[in-house]
Amino acid sequence: MLDRIADIWGERTPHARGTVWPARVDLHLTDGVAEQDVDRWVQSACLLCSNGCGCDIAVKDGRMVGIRGRATDVVNHGRLGPKGLYGSTPWASSPDRLTRPLVREGGRLVETDWETAMGRVVERSKQLLAENGPLTHGFYTSGQLFIEEYYTLAVIGKAGLGTPHMDGNTRLCTATSAAAFKESFGADGQPGSYTDIEHCDAVFLYGHNMAETQTVLWARILDRTHGADPPRIVCVDPRRTPVAEEAERTGGVHLAPRVGTNLALMNGLTRELFEHGWVDEDWVAAHTLGRDELRAVVDPYTPEEVERICGTPASDVRRAAAIFGESPNVLSTVLQGFYQSHQATAASVAVHNLHLLRGMIGRPGAGVLQMNGQPTAQNNRECGADGDFPGFRNWGNPQHVEELASAWNVDPLTIPHWAPPTNAMQIFNYAEKASIELLWISATNPAVSMPESSRIRSILSKPEVFVVVQDLFLTETAELADVVLPAAGWGEKTGTFTNVNRTVHLSEQAVEPPGEARSDLDILLMYADAMDFRDLDGNPLISWRTPEQAFDAWRAVTAGRPVDYTGLSYEKLRGPSGIPWPVDEEHPDGTDRLYTDFVFPTDTDYCETYGHDLVTGGAVTEQEHRALRPAGRAFLKGAPYLPAHEEPSEDYPLLYTTGRTAYQFHTRTKTGRSRPLHDAAPDAWVELSVPDAASLGISEGDWVRVESPRGAIEVRARVGQVMEGAVFAPFHYGSWDLDGVAPDEQDRLANELTMTVWDPVSKQPTFKTAACRVTKVRDGDGPAPAPTTTASAPARVGSVPDTRGGPPSGSHVLADTPTYPLDPSQES
Amino acid sequence: MPHLSTYVGLADHSERTLADSFRAVAQGHAREADVFHTCQLLAGWSDAHRERLATVVDRYGEDEVVEPERLHADGLAEVREGAVGLLRDLQDLHVLASLVQTTWTVVAQAAQGVRDRELLEIAQDAGVETSRQITWLDTRMKAAAPQALIVGPPS
Structure with missing residues (x-):
């Protein structure tokens, strides 16, 4: 044990x-x-x-x-x-x-029955539709629901109501992954597979502390690095994470670029491939577009220039580039260190560029894994309950819209496709201005997880905005709602979801939900029934009643698209293993990796997007795209490094970055209610480097105040492994488990300090680039509540008791x- | 080459107007985080075009010819309020940027005619970036328009 x-x-x-x-x-x-x-x-x-x-x-x-x-x-x-x-x-x-619905009465949430709670939602919804139309409705959902629920919500929003205002918290975690795929390959879809781990000669982890965020995947890598003929690890991270330690142990490199400078580093690595002849020019000429433009963009980024911008030694840049350039097979993985940082999409696209320049894609060991933060984020992207169209369809392609209109038997003009679907940051912006007046939030906790949290709380508290929250618990967000709907969770309902690796799993109902809690699917169907959405023939728009029927409806709209589910069924998913899509007649058992034929979904009539200017986010038009004749070739796209939106100053001399720990997930809704996980990381902290702590007179465990121009927190300091000049704070800690502390009274929420700013292409908010100052408040009476087993380990080994105590x-x-x-x- | 010098002057003047107007919109709509940051970035592009142009302007001078003065468009001294105001301000920037773009087009043609490679390169590079400014304005207007026109509060 x-x-x-x-x-x-x-x-x-x-x-x-x-x-x-x-x-x-x-x-x-x-x-x-x-x-x-x-x-x-x-x-x-x-x-x-x-x-x-x-x-x-x-x-x-x-x-x-x-x-x-x-x-x-x-x-x-x-x-x-x-x-x-x-x-x-x-x-x-x-x-x-939560076991019963709640409604706001005289400023307080009180228990009620489903009829009353849903009645209020429907009454408000109908009233707003009559007054100002569907653009008054916004839906902010999750990376935690099932395919059946996302797809049902997508149909309600896009064909029932006709609102473009639908997004998920996937915008915070995985939007850049999707955006980068679309820019490079024409459509979303993970090119690589976890099986690449068994065949690679090097693994590059870009802003990806896999050892904490995907512990089982990291175990898979450790089993290679501890076996015969191991791969070398290259780690890009401002903290000395377990990944960074493994990079040093395997003869790889730990690159710690200054927070906000990822793209300069990537441009430097790209330049090295050209300079040293590591580019497979024949392959590039046959299968890509944009080689010469990319060469010109990266030209100024010599290793010395990278050192000047990023602070990473030029020799390390050269060494990392040589590992990439000379290894027969490289696997790259990318996560929040890129997605939630400055120039997110451009930096993530640069990872694709490196692989394309070497022709290292579509074969075992030579893969890219743009990771997700959440278990079902992929499905939100696939089903179109976020800022995408179902089946990786292109909102700007009238034929794609027609396909959906035909599947749903609605007028194509019902489906909002005059502009890109509204991203989450913009949805909250419209709510702030009360031009969205009904905001329906399911399975997510924006009061804690979105940037500049005091602003988010004030939006959710606005009397003009009717807020519906559907969740397992009375979260910090639910406390501000007008109606709270109790939802069934994992194991209390049936549905399917798809991981980073495109692998689809069936999750069966194991037990009954508590009290009157209902599955998210049943809640959405209840709303659809009450709203009486109809198709062109007067039949109910949503004809399904069970998860399996919803899944079959979803399968049907994926036919012929990159994300083809037509060959899957609940019966097939009850087999020994999850199955990776596409699953169709040609691939009845699924598909381990994409692009084995080096044909990418970039054809103008097939692609999910015509692409964007990586610097401004300006959209490429259909005509411009067609003129390029992509015809299955991948795009090489580059952009110059630009300084971050908020740089350190005299008042705020340190860089502020947020992140996660191995023992908590998101806002701790589930992990915080597990005794062993709670005890391993019970409270918030910040990490400081040894020299910064020394110059500020701060010792391990001291209480410190961390301030940015937007807000402040007071937490204990871990003198740890973060790079000099940077401060790291875990974002998990809101107020739900602080007795008698209201959300606006707590002082430990990392997002109080973050900025309202987002990537121009993926629209993912920037959680990892802000400026701050740190001052000591008082002495601590013990070490900071930060785990010692992870990247939050103290700088001085053994100075703090080890994190332990999990039951056998x-x-x-x-x-x-x-x-x-x-x-x-x-x-x- | 009196008229080429006029157009070099027009390029410089209209880029300055565009840069100032981008900055005015950035400040005036600072609550729109993407507008704030992108407009500042794009103002910098126009500044950079003027700096490059300054290196060749001595060859031609900046003639103050009266007639084409009428081409000078007024910039945005102050911005409008609200969602519809933002839409109109973006439209104004689009008009200003279009003037810049056509100016660079004709300057490039003339530069080719007088075989001034340096001016030609400046005009072509600046023209490409002006197109990117216009593309962003198009994209942002399309994103803003439905909400502003259909559910925006009366302005």
Whole structure:
């Protein structure tokens, strides 16, 4: 039995390059339940990060009591991480679950029945439609719902109401991933596969602390770096993360660019490929557009110039570029260090450029994984409940809109396609001006997670804006709502979702939801019924009643698109493993990696976007796109580095960046209700470098005030591993578990300091680039509440007690590794 | 080449007007974070065009010919309020940028005629960036228009 708080990645199963990743089954049961006591195991996949690990939920006496990894699943080969093991089920039986609808009466939220609560929503909705039309309605959803729910919401919004104001918190986590794919390859869709890990010679992790954000995927990499013929790791991160340590251990490089300068570094790496003849010119000429323009853009970024801008030694830039240029197969992964930072899309596109210049795509080991932050973020992008159109369709292509109008049997003019769907930041902006008057928020907590949180709270509190919140708990956001609808969570409803790796899983209902809580699908159907949305023939717009029927409706609209689900069914998904799309007649068992034929979805009539100017976000027109004749070639797009929107100054001399820890997820709605996870990271902190702490007179555990032009927090200081000149704060800590502290009274929420500013292309807010100052408030009485097992480790090893104390958790390595469909290591 | 010098002067003048107007819109609509930052960025592009032009302006001078003065468009000294105000201000910037763009087009033609490679390159590069300014204005107007025109409060 293992303490998986102390041992985040579990036992190593090292193996050689090109061989299958061994299976190891991880298990955790609560309340002293033994494996033989479990009544039944219900198939699902884990929701506590974006990795999408296949699992079974343990049920005893009608309660979820634990979780076990599925040995046969292609994603995790049986493993689970600490969040999945300890955090998957305790929230469900938490006494503070929402069990009845709430409505605001005389300034207070009071319990009511469904008829009353939904009646108020429908009354307001109809009134606003009559007065000012559908543009009064905004929907802000999640990366946590299921395909069936997103798709139903997309149809309600786009064909029932006709509002362009739909987005998800995916805008905060994964929008840049989608935007970068669209700019380079013409459509969303992960090119690579997790199986690339078994075949690569180097792994580049760009702004991706995988060791904490996707712990099981990191275990998969560690099993390579501890085996024969290991890959070298290259880490781009301003903190000395476990990934950075592994980079040093494997003979790779840790590049720590100054916060906000990623693009300058990427331009430098790109220039090195050209300078040293590492570009596969024949491949580039055959399969890409834009080579010469890119060469010109990156020309000024010599390694010395990169050192000047980023602070990374020129020799390290050269060494990293040589590893990229000379390794036969490189796998690149990208996450929030790029997505939530300055020039997000341009920097993420630059990762594609490096791969395209070397022709390193579409074969095992040579892949790109633009990661997601959330387990079902991919589905929001696919289904069109965010700023996209269902099936990766192009809102600017009338034929694509016609396809949807025909599938839904509505007038194409109902479907708002006169401009791009409204992004989340703009939705809140319209709400601020009260031109959106009904804002429906599901399964997300913007009062904590969006930038400049005091502004968000004031928007949600506006009397002119009718706020509906659909959630498991009375979150900081729900507290400000006019109507709160209690939702069923994972294991309490059935649906499907898709991970970073395009792998689709079915998550079956294991138990009944508490009280009167209903599935998000049922809530949306209830609204659709009450609004009486009709198609052109007068039939109900939404004809489905069950998750499986919703899934079948979704499958039908994916036909012929890159994200083809037509070959999937609930029955097929009840098999031993999740299945990666596209799944169609040609690929009945799914598809491990895309673009094996080097044909990209860039054809003008097929692509999801005509593209954008990476500097301004200005849209390329259809005519301009057609004139380029992309015809399946990928785009090489570059942009010059520009200084960040807020640079350090005399008043605010330090750089402020936010992030996450291995033990908490988002605003801790689930993980904060797990005792072991809570205890591992119980309260907020900030990390300072040793020299900055010394010059400010701050010691480990001291209370400090961190201020930006927008707000301040007072938390304890960890003298840690962040680079000099930068301050790191975890963003998880709102006020829901602070007794008697209102959201606007708390002083630990990292987003009080962040800026309202976003990337010009992906519209993803910039959480990682702001200026701040730090002052000591008073002495601490112990170390900061920051884990020691992760990137928040203290600078001085052993100076703080180790983070530990997870209840015993089972783990055993299988003697015989199962056979995994599509795994190149097992192909004979 | 009296008229070429007039147009070099017009390029300089209209870029300055455009830059000042971008900055006025940035400040006036600072609550629109993307407008604030992008307009400042694009004002910088126009500044840079003028700096490059200054290196060749000695060859031609900036003639103050009366007749084409009428081409000078007034900039935005102050901005309008609200969502519809933003839309109109973006439209005004679009008009100003169009004048800049056509000016660079004719300057490039003339530069070719007098075989001034340096001026030709400046005019062509600036023309490309002016197109990118216009593209952004188009994109931003399209995003702003429906909400402003349909549900915006009366202005």
